[in-house]
Ligand SMILES: Nc1ncnc2c1ncn2[C@@H]1O[C@H](COP(=O)(O)OP(=O)(O)OP(=O)(O)O)[C@@H](O)[C@H]1O
Ligand SMILES: Nc1ncnc2c1ncn2[C@@H]1O[C@H](COP(=O)(O)OP(=O)(O)OP(=O)(O)O)[C@@H](O)[C@H]1O
Ligand SMILES: [Mg+2]
């Protein structure tokens with residue numbers, strides 16, 4: 001469960017302070033499926049980075065499963081990210097010098113496990129197949145289309161079967177049909193218990209979620225349940 | 230005017246040949262406003278790169294304003310790109326070590342002109358203001374949101390007032406309202422004579438165009454006028 005209390009994030013660029021996130025208090029319970037929406041620059045990615053323990057707030061408190069994230073050391077944060085979180089970045093952030101398959105396998109290599117390399121490779125290939133890219137396993141990111149890179153990033157976020165998936169515009173580069181295939185995967189994972197928080201700017205995609213959180217100028221201005229579909 | 234005749238683009242990755250574009254013949258007249266749509270991996274970006282003289286076809290002929298592009302030298306191609314084309318990349322491709330303003334100014338610095346540095350700076354600031362980012366002029370790309378980076382890429386493509394704008398998913402990271410602001414800018418430029426070819430996966434955005442070209446597996450499978458709005 002995610003509990004944000006009075007979270008601020010202020011960036012200092014030279015003389016100017018940019019208040020990217022201002023006084024956000026938010027609770028997300030296990031098994032929820034929420035969309036985060038709002039204008040470009042309203043603070044969505046910054047909020048996701050704070051929730052994903054990739055950045056520290058300037059003020060406020062963040063409890064993840066009851067643990068005060070602000071009190072964790074760098075290595076403890078890294079362990080939390082690897083074991084409990086899956087993150088799809090807005091810019092994908094794939095490693096350019098390793099293949100699609102190796103990119104997907106990376107979280108598995110970093111997590112404690114009793115499996116051999118062949119089992120990890122099998123799981124990575126299964127994750128790639130799930131997003132329709134089994135035949136692109138050996139391609140490098142520069143040899144993939146924009147939407148293919150995005151799907152590799154999605155496969156990488158899911159391969160560790162995280163309890164919490166944070167996805168920043170996961171369908172931004174996908175055609176309608178491929179987007180719906182991805183949303184069907186997310187819905188199935190949510191049905192089985194995965195908590196999902198995803199940024200999207202498309203209302204048709206947000207309709208797959210059960211809760212809509214809207215941001216403006218760093219604040220949460222609305223937070224409501226989506227009527228039953 | 231763009232004239233593609235039997236264009237192929239084949240990528241060789243190891244033993245496998247990927248036919249990214251297959252036998253595409255296409256004519257785009259001056260002043261047209263066309264959308265390029267199709268599934269992820271269907272060849273849209275590859276086609277745009279070929280039209281934008283950023284890549285050479287494996288087979289076929291490409292006439293740009295009557296000139297055979299395949300016969301041009303590297304420096305002539307570079308001149309064509311700088312003077313006649315504006316390109317918005319799917320991945321933005323901003324220079325990470327220069328500010329938003331300097332990124333937008335770059336095409337002006339490379340083109341022949343009689344203006345002083347102050348005039349170039351004024352034009353770059355005007356281009357940034359047009360996409361709503363005058364107050365982000367000094368930020369570096371890493372200090373901008375995804376949608377802000379996308380808008381800087383759009384401003385950069387427009388600052389040289391090109392005859393032809395090639396935009397690959399220019400609203401992919403923008404909320405609905407900001408997307409419509411960008412489409413209004415494009416419509417106005419098209420009304421004044423700019424030829425625009427843009428890749429989009431969103432039908433609501435494609436509706437602003439007057440022609441819809443659809444790709445599948447490297448081929449153009451449909452090409453029709455959009456009914457009058
Ligand atoms: N350098 C490369 N080497 C090998 N294959 C490549 C290379 N670049 C692209 N491809 C392949 O060519 C095909 C077309 O890619 P392209 O980027 O044109 O697709 P796209 O229609 O723009 O897709 P998207 O909507 O996902 O951006 C894809 O299947 C991709 O894997
Ligand atoms: N490192 C930084 N330094 C200064 N300002 C920053 C930095 N990173 C982000 N910002 C600013 O913080 C604000 C919020 O950025 P954020 O990336 O969270 O927006 P967003 O809602 O994700 O936008 P988009 O929909 O365009 O992706 C933006 O106005 C941006 O310019
Ligand atoms: Mg963002």
Ligand SMILES: [Mg+2]
Nearest residue numbers: 145146274319
């Ligand atoms: Mg593409």
